[in-house]
Amino acid sequence: MSDQIKFIVDNLNKEPFRKNYNLITFDSLEPMQLLQVLNDVLAEIDPKQVVDIREEMPEQTAKRMLSLLGILKYKPPGNATDMSTFRQGLVIGSKPVIYPVLHWLLQRTNELKKRAYLARFLIKLEVPSEFLQDETVADTNKQYEELMEAFKNLHKECEQLKTSGFSTAEIRRVETVQNHQRMLKIARQLRVEKEREEFLAQQKQEQKNQLFHAVQRLQRVQNQLKSMRHAAADAKPESLMKRLEEEIKFNSYMVTEKFPKELESKKKELHFLQKVVSEPAMGHSDLLELESKINEINTQINQLIEKKMMRNEPIEGKLSLYRQQASIISRKKEAKAEELQEAKEKLANLEREVSVKTNQTREFDGTEVLKGDEFKRYVSKLRSKSTVFKKKHQIIAEFKAEFGLLQRTEELLKQRHENIQHQLQTVEEKKGISGYSYTQEELERVSALKTEVDEMKGRTLDDMSEMVKKLNSLVSEKKSALAPVIKELRQLRQKCQELTQECDEKKSQYDSCAAGLESNRSKLEQEVRGLREECLQEESRYHYTNCMIKNLEIQLRRATDEMKAYVSSDQQEKRKAIREQYTKNIAEQENLGKKLREKQKAVRESHGPNMKQAKMWRDFEQLMECKKQCFLKQQSQTPMGQVIQEGGEDRLVL
Template structure:
């Protein structure tokens, strides 16, 4: 199998494929990638198959590959019963199925190209040949099926007689119908009835389909209306300030993710891939290489520790300060990354919960067509309805009282208007009599203007008085507050100075605390790394100890078995010597040789009796065919007797008619 894979990789790395596989990368290909490689090899043989299998359905891909492999006359390894497993493995991209196909194709690529080219012009003729073979086989089966021309003629004559009887019966029915008046109209009406019933069934089906379509359309409309309502509510509740704040937060978060987090992750992934590629490109390592690398790692670790000790002994204050600031920056960056990851996880969880909520809401809305209220919302809704109902009852009672009062006032207004019109007519007649027409109107206007002026003057006076009183009150209140706050302000001045001193001292202490905490955090991280390295080293040594101990026990057991076997083989006691493995194997060999002799003798007897037995089997089959032929003849005779009886009954029916 390794030689096969090595040959495949060598051929794929050459022209025209130009792959960069090695044994590890080729063996680690996914099933879809392996199918794509097989498809590229098939496309090199037949250009019609140059297709990306990701853009093609799996059943079409399998059908296309099966057809081309059939044209190229590829025979899968194994028996005919393994064909289903072969098809399944080709569809799923199984390595044990595809590797032999690639090996077979890459061995004879030029020959298969020629065969695929010729197959374009020969497949049709081969199909015609296969069709001719099938038809010829069916013709031979019909010739040898046992039907004679005499029997066929008898069947044809019987069917013709039956046809004549049916025609006569139809004629008799027509004669009976001819005596009925308006029979043509009745037949036409029956035909129309049948047509209308069929049309009614089709219309009912169309009506049912339209009902279903209308129901689905109403459901879609309800969903769309609810979505529109939700969007409107979201836009109505949102304020510009909150939207801008949310957008600023999203912009800051996305900027951090794009500029800081994602480039770092991408760089780390690239480094990991680069290291893995280097590891894959290197040849396989043995135990000696691994031990050499471990010694190099230990040497480098010791050098790093020595450099750290030298730096700590040098103890440059400027470097220490910068180191503390770097530690603080790294701690803050780690916290920032952790918070960003938590925010991303929270957003993903929020989006998933929102999707689930929308799905549940749609399901509830589809169930009864309305939005489902929660427990507290439903209680508030019920209490709100109750308060509204009581308010509605009060308002309705007040409205009835107001309507009754409105009717009374309206009637009073009408009576007063009538009286006013009568008085005005009398007043106008008196003014016309004395020659002062329009005097009353002018007097009323003057009175109205004077009343309005007096009201305005009164309002101005009240406003000025109120403003002066308010100013007096405010001045008095300010003076009172000043006198009350004077001692408090005197006490506050030294307290402010003390607060500034304490704030400055707090800032200094806080900076010292932060620097100390950063130093302790860095030392703790170093110690944790050292402890982790020592634990890993301890675990490796323990595994090596257990491995060596197991090898030792296995070796001791093998040595013990060899010593026991030697004692048994050298022993003078024949019973003890029979327990040795050599003696047991010799006995097994002798038993198998005797069994082989018996089987050869049995095979010889079977070969000698094969000819007579086959003749006896052939005679038995001929006897079965003869009995089957007699059975068919008897059944045909029974059928003919039943047909004759039917004909006789038909003649009796004619005599009766």
């Protein structure tokens, strides 16, 4: 692990990061700072990843990084094979998860840059099969695949050209060119300037990033200051106190009621799931046993409901009504709290998007965001400029196409000219007059001075002029042969441009169609959700109605049995009737009440003498207690061996 950290720190201190870390400062980074370092490395590989993670939600950051790591084909090490663990560690900025990722990225940065660049063009857009039934969409998709294959071939050719060096014969051929030393010096200076230009471009990009982050922080602070000033200017102390009280009530409700209920429900659900997981697999017999238990419990519930309905307690009915109203109010309160929480989150996201758009607008043109009538005037002005811009852009596109065609023609002609020059040099070498094309003017000057030498070499010069004529005729033939090819190429380029424009239009149509289908799908899902809720309500109502029907059937059956037993001529059946039983119970209770009234009368009559006797008994107990105390007191005062009289008798005190 120490070698890994050392490698990471060394590479982060180099270009283009220049972090100036050491082992201690890097290891002491906070999770958010460590995530920012990882994001900077990913931004170096893919410039689209330049983001301040403090302005982004953790779920979005994890999703973005995981998608890029998947494109780069990163595989977690052995201790992070569980993707959920790896994702969680990436969200919280865990060092055991981020260190291996940084080590892997910094080892192969150039290779990953190339892979990220190719992924932008080679990741195929999957089109659903139902859309491919349309001929235009199928043709566009086929053209898209063909263009992708063409890009692959062109990229391979480009890589081969980059890796293929110049042969020794080509290098020696350069030495025959005039002023090749000066040209090599100029090429060397050009390479140095290009390297310097790349370095300055990197510095410019870094400064732009720093400026963007600074502008974002400034905008965020200015927004906070503006909101605080606005709140302080518009609000009074009473309104501020009222707003704070409402906020405190809402937060206290969320902390004391909503969150504990949700936590308790989650705990119950977790306990239930753990219990289900811990139980062994159930067979058909177990299911039958559970169904029988459920039926028994349902019958017991029905009996309890029936008893409750027979009692028909009005107080309990009123309480149930109040309980129902309280449950409805609590559910409404929870729903409104959730809506308020979602609205706050949505407001925060919208404010964040507004700040980002404002920063982008300010960075683009350096002005503030327009509002109201100024924005309408600006839009109308922008539309007029847009029409002019489209016309100019079309003219420029035509000029660019013509310029590209002329440039390609110039390159072909230069290439042909170089080939002719090489052929001419070869002919000169064969004829023994190497360098004639460069010394022709000098030979003409010398031939004017030395006529005798001209006569001697006249035949050779005639042959050379004839060769030059042949070469010129060959060049004209090649030009005439190349003209229809260039014309055909121009038509093909125009056709390619038309197809590209048609592809853009089809893509925009596809996007609009996909957006419409997505909105329809969301509407249908919402309708299905509402119908499902209605179905659940109807099912619960159906089950409740069935229970009530069963209860009424039981009551009706009991009433029928009672009527049969009551009108039956059999005395045994009559005795089983509830009315007879209740009549018997009433008679027994009346006899018992009669006996109790007689007993009550006897108790009332003997109440006075009994109370007097009880009072006499209490007085007797007090008298005996007094005698006992007197006896104990007298016994403690009499010396041992003395004879005392008690009750007319002499008694010796020991």
